[in-house]
Amino acid sequence: MNEEVTAELHCSHCDHETIHTLVYAGRLLVSTTCQTCNSQVKHEAIDLRLHYLKDLEHRIATKPRRLWRRFWSAPFSIMISFPKKFMSQPKKIWSEIKAILGR
Template sequence: MSIERADLQCDRCDLVTEHELHYAGRLLESVRCTRCGHHIGLTQRALVPAYLHDLEHRVASKPQRLYQRAARDPRGFLTALPGAILRQPGKFAREFWSLLRR
């Protein structure tokens, strides 16, 4: 899961404040106001099918993205590839488990 920050208007405190945006993969999982703590999150029932659909798209587009990276920087691509391959299963597992914990 990754966390981004953005200034948004809070529904509860009605002020423009910094909010934490929590992502599972490329999907917005929840938003939390850092001032008052108001939390808005999608349900697991909504997130899991959306995540699986997004994952399907990511897997299908992976060969093209790998080709583009290799064409831009062949040496960097080859040196980074083993580590990237080893990190992927853990990355997917963390994303999916973050959805199931909801």
């Protein structure tokens, strides 16, 4: 799912720490925008798409191991949340792809 986070980072334009809005698609950062001057830092479009594909491949490959680890740490909560999370995966991936393509 696209995730928006605000954080304090140093803006090159304002030359001091300002609040930035960071947009993520899955594990990847899509853009950061300074809330004071609106200057934006983005991944190069082609680079981001390739990066996203590689990252998605890595996420899928490591999912069973991550799920297994989480299952052993909190079996009850994972059993409750798993069906809902599993069903929401296509929507989540689609939303990430839209963020990558439609930026």
